[in-house]
Amino acid sequence: MLVKVTEYIAQADKTLVSFEILPPQKGQSIKELYKMLDPLMEFSPPFINVTYHRSEYIFKRNADATFIKVPVRKRPGTVGICSAIRYRYKVDTVPHLICGGFTKDATEDALIDLHYLGINNVLALRGDPMKSENEFIPTTGGHSYASELVQQIAYMNKGVFLDENLRSTFKTDFCIGVAGYPEKHFEAPNMKTDLRNLKAKIDAGAHYIMTQMFYDNQKFFAFVQQCREEGITVPIIPGLKPITSIRQLSSIPRFFKIDIPADLADAMEKCKDDAEAVVEVGKEWCIAQSKELVAAGVPCVHFYTMGRVDTFVDIARAVF
Ligand code: FAD
Numbered sequence: 001m002l003v004k005v006t007e008y009i010a011q012a013d014k015t016l017v018s019f020e021i022l023p024p025q026k027g028q029s030i031k032e033l034y035k036m037l038d039p040l041m042e043f044s045p046p047f048i049n050v051t052y053h054r055s056e057y058i059f060k061r062n063a064d065a066t067f068i069k070v071p072v073r074k075r076p077g078t079v080g081i082c083s084a085i086r087y088r089y090k091v092d093t094v095p096h097l098i099c100g101g102f103t104k105d106a107t108e109d110a111l112i113d114l115h116y117l118g119i120n121n122v123l124a125l126r127g128d129p130m131k132s133e134n135e136f137i138p139t140t141g142g143h144s145y146a147s148e149l150v151q152q153i154a155y156m157n158k159g160v161f162l163d164e165n166l167r168s169t170f171k172t173d174f175c176i177g178v179a180g181y182p183e184k185h186f187e188a189p190n191m192k193t194d195l196r197n198l199k200a201k202i203d204a205g206a207h208y209i210m211t212q213m214f215y216d217n218q219k220f221f222a223f224v225q226q227c228r229e230e231g232i233t234v235p236i237i238p239g240l241k242p243i244t245s246i247r248q249l250s251s252i253p254r255f256f257k258i259d260i261p262a263d264l265a266d267a268m269e270k271c272k273d274d275a276e277a278v279v280e281v282g283k284e285w286c287i288a289q290s291k292e293l294v295a296a297g298v299p300c301v302h303f304y305t306m307g308r309v310d311t312f313v314d315i316a317r318a319v320f
Helices: 005-011 030-043 078-089 104-116 146-157 191-203 217-229 248-256 262-270 275-295 310-319
Strands: 016-021 047-050 056-061 067-072 092-098 121-125 175-180 208-213 236-240 300-304
Touching: 005 092, 005 175, 005 208, 016 030, 016 310, 030 078, 030 310, 047 078, 078 092, 078 104, 092 104, 104 146, 121 146, 146 175, 146 191, 175 191, 191 217, 208 217, 208 248, 217 236, 217 275, 236 275, 248 262, 262 275, 275 300, 275 310, 300 310
Parallel strands: 016 047, 016 300, 047 092, 092 121, 121 175, 175 208, 208 236, 236 300
Antiparallel strands: 056 067
């Protein structure tokens, strides 16, 4: 039985399709999630990624008009959601695991939970700086970079745990994915340095790369070539997300530090008073990107749903 992302890729005779979903906001029901996922099952995704969202601080007003800073997690439940998906759809899941907010011991415990549940995939990430912070501040006793998290998981795969009582008792068997940035991670001083840091994640034991979204396939193809020149040989999965509103022409570059090609931005501006036409332009662009990536033989096209699936059904139907 196949379980790992790399096993699915190795066995596939054509490009796979996969999806990333966000855990529902606290207060919503799991039924909302199923309603979103049900239509995607038409495409038989071999795996579904589930993002991880750490706590953010908010200020709460006290009765005496002073304020108190409290941590709030709006979207908990990554592991539970992964289990629910496997149980309901018999589809493998890839929980995202981040460094921010985790000590190394808490990371070990989270991975042991996944191991108990038979979830043998994980996307190992550093996490972004908290909204209240200008830069990423590592948690005391936690990891500073995703490469360190990868190394911890790789050790666990060899039966080496922080809890010495566990040594030589069992081994985990995680397939480890890491993030890659065709347009460079925003903190890296240059592409070369970013690629070296990416190679460090692979050398630490990562098995494949999943990319940040991009809207110009040439940037992805150039990135793959640069990775190969750097000696990175693992599969590289492109990640895509259609633009579905005029607002995203500025919010996507701001949040993700990526470019929107002029042709796409111009086409959207031309129909900016017609919300449906904007969605159509975004969909058509994403379909064209996907078709070109499939024709180039990428192992899988990964779609970031960001909680909206309707457009992805049309895109996936047009491509797969
Ligand atoms: P790293 O690989 O640690 O890199 C971060 C920066 O540090 C880079 O600039 C890198 O060049 C640099 N660097 C790495 N090693 C070193 C070193 N030894 N010395 C100096 N510099 C170094 N965030 C979430 O919070 N939850 C999610 O679920 C989530 N899912 C994501 C999925 C994908 C596919 C992608 C692409 C991103 C996702 N993110 C998520 C966002 C991610 O956490 C951020 O982009 C974060 O800023 C970097 O994470 P990373 O794992 O790439 O970090």
